[in-house]
Amino acid sequence: MTQPMYDDAFLAKLEAGLRSALPFWGLPDATALKLLTISENATFRAHDPLSGRHVVFRVHRPGYHTRTEIESELAWLTALGRDGVVPTLTPVPKTDGTLIADIDDEGTTRHAVAFELVSGSEPAEGEDLPRWFRELGAINARLHAHARSWQPPAGFVRKRWDYDAMLGNVLLWGDWRAALGLTEEGRAILERTALVLRDLVADYGTAPDRFGLVHADMRVANLLVDGDRLSVIDFDDCGFSWYLYDFAAAISFVEHEPYIPQLQAAWIEGYRTVAPLPDEDCAILPVFIMLRRMLLTAWVASHAETPTAQAMGEAYTHGTVALARIFLARYDAGLPAAGNERAAS
Template identity: 35%
Template sequence: MTLPVDASLCAWGLEGAPCSFVAGRENQVFRVTTKAGDFALRIKRPGYRDEAELVSELNWLQAMERAGLRVPRPLPSRAGRLLEKIDAYHVDMVSWLPGKPLGKSRQPLELADRCGTVFAIGETMARLHAACDSWQRPDGFKRCHWDLEGLLGEAPLWDRFWDNPSLSDATRALFVRFRNQARDRLTDLAPSLDYGLIHADLVRENVLLDGGRIALIDFDDGGFGFRAFDVATVLLKNRAEPDYADLRAALIEGYASVRSLDLANLDLFLALRALTYVGWIITRMHEQGGIERNERFVIEAESLCEALC
């Protein structure tokens, strides 16, 4: 199906504006250049999020920008709507933020001030969580839940990791054993854990550095979840760094400089985060590099689960 790029530009009164493809997965993203600045045109994958979820994300972004966070600012269409339906697609437009990604997956971090930068990311994450708690959500607000069921239920948000077809019998048994133990543990812990709106995907590519400023992008998977899960997501992608222990400490210290958070069970959330990727890749193994990506995800999840089982 042809993407409605021209019709989308028209809906925002930007007919003929220079437009170039940037990336595609859950969104097909195009960079649009205008006299008023650059914007990201995002054409949504049909069926991934419903209209209420998509509008809620945009309302959330507006609120976080008003709270002083550097996040994409939604741009209303010519009709005054944040979200448009064009053909079979939902479409929105958000501001293009300056800066470069923190890094790329599986490549060494290249930062002049490694711990200082990670400290600032922890600080920014804590500011996000605090702003989310202070925000009065509008009626009808709807986002996914990275809760006990969303992580370990019969239908997890990112698929049944224990059913990944590439797993050996031993690895499958390990993941099932960990799932059972983690369900019991999380059931006991949940009432006392910090739970609220989280970004849920703060990988390197979604953290932009612009001088000393940090921006957070790509809230597609954001929703309600354990705040420790957000911390674990940042750390998981940096476990291979030689100074990981220092980076971990810096992230936690940065977070604690803004608000308190019980991270006594952080290793549990690292394992849970790793397992989500084992589920996520199930329907994507046919993509280029999918087999290799799956192998990495399984190996990392194995090591984290074995340490806790």
């Protein structure tokens, strides 16, 4: 059942706010707006019937990113496009040359940005998915190389996706302990998993060759296939984290699927066509997958009003506990692998 925050009245108000900002981009009142997605932010497709122009707008959720953080994301996107690193979104400036408009939402300020429309569709599950993960691995290698060499502009600020932000003291996406349907047994298992993860990522460290600016949300919903081209969109969560975290984020919400090892092998193969990826780094991938899964479990609980979270529900929590049992059997001999938690579907 949809929560009140996302009822028709809320969406109509959001659209009206965006419509008030259209003149900043030189778009007329006759512009048609269509809601594409809504999660952290709302994304709309705009079509000007007079010029035939198409633009994608992102209306930001209040209280998540500051204006400076959004400006920093757009600065990296602009650099990636200029340097030909990856097919991605191109920010569209307003008529005054700036990139962000403010929308008043009954006293709350929402930031809005615009992008050129990127053609393509989300890659589908099936035999072609490893092909696209091979390409994604190559894209990640190029992104990581660019991040290591790029000099961000003065004042560049993006969130840091480290252990503290995910499962520690900062908790950018909420507390996994509030997970929907979490049992007392499940909580104990996840408590132990969090401690093991803390120690493992601390051992791996945050040296500059391992930790830097990443996309952090390359799940299939943020990939577009058009012929032989794979584009990456939605840099809204880009920030500083482990480079290998990008693979963990790429399999968001499907970490339990039996085809994940195939996707991982394809991603590694693609990465190595561009840059070295030592076996010792590949061996840490299951750690980042488990870390991401626990982070998403917290996100589902703290964003229960969103359609994505509603689709996951308690089954995702039970699946997280099931994966944690398998994880602990590998990394912590103190806990048996058997259990009665249901896997996510």
